[in-house]
Structure formats: C-alpha cells, structure tokens
Amino acid sequence: MSRVASSPMASSPEGPRHSGSRRSSGTGLESGRILGRYGTLPGPRLICLGGLHGNEPAGVLALRRIFSFLHDTRPPFKGQVVGIAGNIAALRAGRRFLERDLNRGWSPRGMQRAETFPGGPAEDGEQAELIAVLRKELEGDRSSIKVIDLHTTSAEGPPFLTLADTIRNRAFARRIGLPLVLGIEEQIDGALLEVITAAGPVTLGIEAGQHDDPVSVDHHERAVWMALIAGGHVAEEDVPDANSMRTALRNAWRDLPKVFAVRYRKPVAGEDGFSMRPGYLNFQRISAGEVVGHDRNGPVTAPEGGRIFLPLYQDQGDDGFFIVQDVHPAWLRLSAALRSLRVSSLARWLPGIHPARRRPDVLIVDRRVARWLTVDVFHLLGYRKSRVSRGWYVFRRRSHDRKVGS
C-alpha cells in the first residue's frame, strides 16, 4: 500500500501525529475519555470505543490517527463521529485491567453498583464515567446511531467482526468487509456492547489482530474508515486509499470462510493454573480430543472439532479458549428470510415451548419434549440462548432485529 503523509493510513514511528495541546478543546482532539469528535448533529452518528481492555491500545491509536486526519484535511462530512477511551488507568498501565474486566459487569445491577458504591474496584470509577459519557452520546434517535468497539487478541490471527446476530447488525457488518463471528455474546455475560445493542443502536465488535502488532492499528483504522463510508459520513472519494484499505482487509483474511459461530467456551479461573499450548492462531483447525492446553488436573482437550478461537496467551482473562464452526452463507440467507416472515412468532405454538409470563420476547423450552429442536433452530429464528438449566432452555428474542437502510 502506498503511504503518503496526508493518507489516513499514514503512520509514523513516533506514533499518532496529533498533539492534544495543538488544538483548543471542543475541536475534537481533547485528551482523556473523549479521544476525538468530528462533525455536527443532527445526522448519522458513529461512536467508536477503544481500549476497553488496557492491553489493547491499537483501537485508541487508530482513532487518534483518524481524528487527526479529519481535522487536518476537513473532508465534507455528514453527522458526527466520536471516539471514546475505555479503561484509561489500565491503558496507562498496559494491563488488561487493574482489578476487574471493564468489558464485564454491564448488567443493570452491575451498572448501578458501579455508579452508586464508591470504594469499589478501580474499574467501577471507569465504568461510572463511561456510563455518564455514553448516556450523553446516545441521546436522541438511537436507530441512527452505530457503535463499534475496537479490540485485539492475545493470539495472532486475521481481523474479524463479532456481533449480536440481528439483521441490522449484519447489514452494517457486511459493508465493513470482514468475516463475522456470531454468538460470542451468548458465552460472555455483561459485555458493554450487549447493553448498547439492547438500547437500540447498531453495534459491532472489531478484533484487529494481535495486541502488540502494529498491523492491528492499521486494520482498526481501515475498518473504522469503512464504517464511516458505510454510515454515509464521508464519500468514498474523499478518503484517500479507500480501495487499497478494502483490499488490505480482504487480503488479511485470505481464503478462510466468511461466517463462524461460537460453539464452546472454556472458562478458566486463576486457581486452575490453565496454560494454552503455545502456537495456536485464531481460526486454526483443531480436532475433537486434541490436547490444547494444561491445567492443574492435567491435559485440557477440545470437546469438539472445529477452529480454535481466542486462545488465551496473556496472564489476565477468564476465557481459556473458544471453539467456532464454519457457517454456510446460505444459513444467513435462510435466517433473514424466516425472520422477515415472522416465523418466530409461530414457535410458541410448538410442543414443549412456553412463552414466559409477561415477557413476549422470551421462550421457555422443555428440552425433554422439544428434544428435536436445537439451539441452531432458535438462532435461525432470531433468538439467543440466555439461560440453560438441566431440563430447560431459556431463549430471548434479539431486540431491534429488523431491517434498516444501512
């Protein structure tokens, strides 16, 4: 890729080109929680979160480059883009978190605790500040807001997107041009993007590659530019290198499939002494029974075959590894068709399925009766698994699962 000084993809060995002191406040290059702001409202809004995990500075660096470029070149721009820093104290320390993972605890109870009980973990203060900032940024018509959350992984591998599987999120993701991983939110409770998705905006998680790889900053920058173009903020011709950015994202992916679904999560706790076998890349194929790591009880094996996903190669974190399976694109088309036909509203009439009292979006499934129904069928109809107990599944219909223009 050609790199010229004025290109939004330009990077310099000194890091981001902007200096916070160069501009007065209000112009968008403030330091601190707001990483930058460009454009005016009303209009479409893009909110970009970076560094929710402090050992993942790539998103923050990419956003600084983008705001610097926007302020230097002032292209025609519709609506507004804002960049928000996540775990500021942990970013300074270069750690995933200081006392607790800031990308957990976004349940209503967790948010209330962070806002009302001083003296908790350091991350409570960060969360309370983020809640206040997000409330303000999410004011108004939320259906015109898109939120992207920029992350990186401890293992090496190509960039990809994670999303709650709604038709609107899919439509946006398709225009970024990176492959999708569905269903991670079923495995992880209380992630920030989940609460934002439920509030109405279109949401996407972007995983750009390995934490410390400078290419991860480039991938984040490319993906955010694609989001700005997809959201109608900037015209493609006003973004130098738009085509080469798109090609670079496609080349990073090579010939892997375009859609994956998360099938398994290995939870780990500090006392488990879990260590991943070194050398796995994201999306590398594994077979059932393969020894993928060790803990204090001995070898840890893969319960099913598929591809390894987010193997843990850092000392903090409670996800040992995930297993994903390839999803055929026809499945996405079928599920979009079924959802637009509102087939899901018929599910409650099937044997073994009961709507929850006063919760029309929740189905309780008796697994002994509805044995022939798999989780996949409910995914197809737009439900997510929210709880499993011995004989029962609880599925919740994804909110805001409808088609919109972009």
Ligand SMILES: [Zn+2]
């Ligand atoms: Zn992260």
